[in-house]
Amino acid sequence: MIDFELTPEQQAGIEAAHEAAEELFRPVSRYYDEHEHESPEELIDNIWKRRGEGLFDLGMDAVAAFRIEELCWGDAGLFLCIPGPGLGGAAIFASGTKEQLQRFLGSFNEGEPKWGAMAMTEPACGSDTSAISASAADDGSGWVLNGEKIFVTWGKRAAENPGGLVVVWATVDKSAGRAGMKSFVVPAGTPGMRVEKLEKKLGIRASDTATLIFDNCRIPFENILGSPEVKKVDKPQTKGFKGAMATFDATRPIVAAMALGVGRAALDFVEEALDKEGISIRYGLPKQKLTGLERDVIEMEANYKAAKLLTLRALWMMSQFQPNNLEASMAKAKAGLAVTKITQKAVEIMGPLGYSRKYLLEKWMRDAKINDIFEGTGQINMLIVARRILDYSRDQLK
Amino acid sequence: MISFSPTEEQKMIVSMARQFANDEMRKIYRECDENGSTPDTVIDTAWKMGFVSSSIPEDYGACGGEHSAITGSLIAEELAWGDLSMTMHILCPALFAYPILGMSPETQKKKYLPLFCTEKYKGATAALIEPRFGFDPYSLSTIAQPDGSQYALNGEKCYVPLAAQADLFLVYARENGSSQGFIIEKNTKGLEVGEREKNMGIRALATYEISLKDCRIPKENRLGGEKGCDFNHIMNRSQVALSAMAVGVAKAALEYSKDYAKERVAFGQPIASRQAIAFMLAEMAIEVDATRLMTWEAAWKLDRKEDATKEASLVKAYADDMVVMVSDRAVQILGGHGYVREHPVELWLRNGRGFVTFDGMAIV
Numbered sequence: 005m006i007d008f009e010l011t012p013e014q015q016a017g018i019e020a021a022h023e024a025a026e027e028l029f030r031p032v033s034r035y036y037d038e039h040e041h042e043s044p045e046e047l048i049d050n051i052w053k054r055r056g057e058g059l060f061d062l063g064m065d066a067v068a069a070f071r072i073e074e075l076c077w078g079d080a081g082l083f084l085c086i087p088g089p090g091l092g093g094a095a096i097f098a099s100g101t102k103e104q105l106q107r108f109l110g111s112f113n114e115g116e117p118k119w120g121a122m123a124m125t126e127p128a129c130g131s132d133t134s135a136i137s138a139s140a141a142d143d144g145s146g147w148v149l150n151g152e153k154i155f156v157t158w159g160k161r162a163a164e165n166p167g168g169l170v171v172v173w174a175t176v177d178k179s180a181g182r183a184g185m186k187s188f189v190v191p192a193g194t195p196g197m198r199v200e201k202l203e204k205k206l207g208i209r210a211s212d213t214a215t216l217i218f219d220n221c222r223i224p225f226e227n228i229l230g231s232p233e234v235k236k237v238d239k240p241q242t243k244g245f246k247g248a249m250a251t252f253d254a255t256r257p258i259v260a261a262m263a264l265g266v267g268r269a270a271l272d273f274v275e276e277a278l279d280k281e282g283i284s285i286r287y288g289l290p291k292q293k294l295t296g297l298e299r300d301v302i303e304m305e306a307n308y309k310a311a312k313l314l315t316l317r318a319l320w321m322m323s324q325f326q327p328n329n330l331e332a333s334m335a336k337a338k339a340g341l342a343v344t345k346i347t348q349k350a351v352e353i354m355g356p357l358g359y360s361r362k363y364l365l366e367k368w369m370r371d372a373k374i375n376d377i378f379e380g381t382g383q384i385n386m387l388i389v390a391r392r393i394l395d396y397s398r399d400q401l402k
Numbered sequence: 403m404i405s406f407s408p409t410e411e412q413k414m415i416v417s418m419a420r421q422f423a424n425d426e427m428r429k430i431y432r433e434c435d436e437n438g439s440t441p442d443t444v445i446d447t448a449w450k451m452g453f454v455s456s457s458i459p460e461d462y463g464a465c466g467g468e469h470s471a472i473t474g475s476l477i478a479e480e481l482a483w484g485d486l487s488m489t490m491h492i493l494c495p496a497l498f499a500y501p502i503l504g505m506s507p508e509t510q511k512k513k514y515l516p517l518f519c520t521e522k523y524k525g526a527t528a529a530l531i532e533p534r535f536g537f538d539p540y541s542l543s544t545i546a547q548p549d550g551s552q553y554a555l556n557g558e559k560c561y562v563p564l565a566a567q568a569d570l571f572l573v574y575a576r577e578n579g580s581s582q583g584f585i586i587e588k589n590t591k592g593l594e595v596g597e598r599e600k601n602m603g604i605r606a607l608a609t610y611e612i613s614l615k616d617c618r619i620p621k622e623n624r625l626g627g628e629k630g631c632d633f634n635h636i637m638n639r640s641q642v643a644l645s646a647m648a649v650g651v652a653k654a655a656l657e658y659s660k661d662y663a664k665e666r667v668a669f670g671q672p673i674a675s676r677q678a679i680a681f682m683l684a685e686m687a688i689e690v691d692a693t694r695l696m697t698w699e700a701a702w703k704l705d706r707k708e709d710a711t712k713e714a715s716l717v718k719a720y721a722d723d724m725v726v727m728v729s730d731r732a733v734q735i736l737g738g739h740g741y742v743r744e745h746p747v748e749l750w751l752r753n754g755r756g757f758v759t760f761d762g763m764a765i766v
Contacts, residue, residue, distance in 0.1 A: 005405060005407070005408070005409050006405060006406060006407065006408055006409075006412075006472050006698050006702060007403060007404060007405045007702065008404055008699055008702050009403065009404070010404070011403065066404040067404065287711050287712045287715040287716070288540075288634065288637065288638075288711045288712075288714070288715045289538070289540070289715075290537065290538050290539070290761070291719070291758070292536055293536070293538055302715075302716065302719055303719075305712075305716055306696070306716045306717070306719055306720040307720075309696055309699075309713075309716055309717075309720075310689075310692035310693070310695075310696060310720060311692070313692060313695035313696060313699060314688070314691065314692050314695065316404060316406075316695075317406050317691075317695060320404055320405065320406055321406070324407075331691075334687070334688045334691060334692075337684075337688060338688050338692060383681075386681050386684045386685065387677070387680070387681075387684075389684035389687060389688060390677075390680035390681060390683055390684040391680075393660060393683060393684065393687045394660065394663075394664060394674050394680065394683065396674070396675065396680075400675050401674070401675050401677075401680055
């Protein structure tokens with residue numbers, strides 16, 4: 005049955021996430037935006053202590069979208085500081101064995117805060133992930149990794165804090181193209197892995213985005229995710245590459261949910277300000293009776309809702325074990341673009357209040373933009389949607 | 403619990419509607435658009451399938467399904483994918499029957515609903531839109547004035563579907579500042595059906611202007627009796643129905659232009675393999691899906707008997723823009739071929755452009 009109802013428990017969980025975002029994130033939101041690269045230790049301790057409450061777990065169902073949205077309504081950068089296996093965990097879930105799941109993630113919730121990261125992008129390749137040049141060589145006693153990875157979200161925390169891990173994408177045979185591409189789990193503190201630099205960014209400044217260098221970094225054989233074999237077959241797609249792409253089917257709707265939180269924050273800010281001025285949006289009136297402002301807000305609300313429902317569907321399908329590659333990219337493409345536009349319009353509507361750093365709105369506009377970029381740019385996701393609906397291979401539509 | 407899966411029963415109805423749209427409507431829609439009419443046999447076949455009567459309870463002689471806005475939206479999308487004019491024609495009697503089903507006292511229900519539960523298509527319609535600039539359903543110019551045991555109605559209406567063959571009219575008029583519905587039987591003195599209108603689209607559907615000049619009806623013909631009607635709710639149901647139909651039209655345009663783009667070769671490759679075309683199609687697909695989900699959410703709220711004003715108006719505004727964007731792009735993708743009447747996309751653009759005007763011309 006088509007249904008949008010949340011159970012009372014789900015509703016309570018979402019409200020608790022909202023309260024946590026308001027209580028933990030909002031008061032320090034501006035501070036960590038203006039003090040980039042300073043780690044919010046107290047906040048992390050607080051979250052770590054409360055980890056049993058389930059508020060900060062990512063989750064892979066439709067309700068998770070609401071929870072993630074609420075947390076990012078609080079602050080999207082600080083959301084990305086929440087300890088957990090993150091994208092690295094998602095990769096292990098997507099292509100690891102049961103034994104690997106247990107070994108790498110089994111004790112993630114114990115002891116001190118830990119982070120997981122995924123290292124894919126390189127200086128010379130971004131969206132074209134099949135062109136990566138970081139290498140993994142079998143030297144008889146394990147894998148030796150060499151290369152440079154950039155734009156690693158959580159990179160510093162994952163690489164340096166004990167118990168953390170980085171999932172690194174590298175090729176075991178460059179000549180094999182996609183077939184040679186494999187992922188490897190590198191535990192935090194492994195010699196040969198180091199943080200080269202931290203990026204200075206437009207937004208989500210509370211989240212560290214690192215460059216990681218792998219210089220003869222040695223890891224055990226059993227840290228490869230999936231099979232080490234390189235199968236040179238006619239079909240260009242292989243399991244290793246598919247593993248990376250399956251990870252995206254899980255993470256893209258989550259990024260869409262994050263985007264929605266930032267968009268909602270901006271919409272709430274605008275609507276509260278209008279409310280104070282005694283302006284309410286007259287839903288239901290014909291277009292020609294509405295003011296320009298009302299039309300703007302209605303357009304923003306409709307786009308927000310469109311993105312939200314696409315996101316809910318993509319996550320719901322995942323929870324039903326239905327393939328969601330198309331729907332995940334639809335949600336991500338729509339949400340990334342929608343919140344970019346919503347926040348920019350909100351700044352415009354609020355005028356001097358929107359542009360001032362006294363309020364958080366200008367920050368949300370900067371934060372929103374990342375959602376149209378990471379986990380696949382809007383254009384890459386459009387390309388995936390196009391290929392899917394046209395039933396085209398990557399060679400038929402580049 | 404959140405779910406995006408229709409029930410087994412809904413899936414069955416959808417597949418029946420889809421089959422009818424594909425086997426019957428798609429065969430003749432171009433001809434009907436050119437001729438300005440739909441053969442009665444097609445309408446009668448659709449009527450017998452019960453797209454309208456299945457929402458009416460057994461007590462009134464129908465097969466007695468529940469009246470669900472979600473089911474109605476699913477049907478409306480599938481039929482509109484086949485053809486919008488025919489869909490509005492097939493579902494037109496609901497414009498009269500559903501407001502009575504939803505908000506009339508038993509006397510009105512007993513009097514009118516059984517008329518819609520027979521094998522034969524019942525000509526009935528509703529009149530809301532008025533021929534003037536700045537039309538607003540919430541402040542109508544048509545006036546209903548109480549006078550003793552009667553109402554006197556005065557005003558002009560347009561876009562009244564199938565008025566010339568209707569036995570029953572539900573006319574919306576202003577009474578004491580609010581919009582209310584009034585039941586008028588054909589041949590009532592003062593009710594005059596004017597010329598058939600000539601429209602840009604929905605050309606297979608006959609629509610008319612009607613005028614009311616001191617048209618007198620008994621007081622008990624007020625929709626909902628003494629309590630009157632919840633006009634806002636009727637508008638919400640109409641917006642949801644039209645949004646679902648917009649999704650159907652847009653989906654037709656998306657599919658056709660997608661198939662064309664894969665066939666049409668330019669510079670040695672199908673045009674679909676160029677990003678300029680592929681990205682247009684991707685955006686069209688995303689917006690069609692998003693609008694469908696928004697329609698479902700608004701319909702779900704209606705079925706829960708919650709106020710759906712915000713959801714219904716948001717999806718309608720979104721659908722109005724979406725269907726024009728999608729059908730226009732479909733024409734663009736076909737280029738010159740899209741502009742000629744050998745292909746259907748120009749028809750879908752003409753039909754799609756109408757949604758913003760079609761207030762109250764469909765209901766779930």
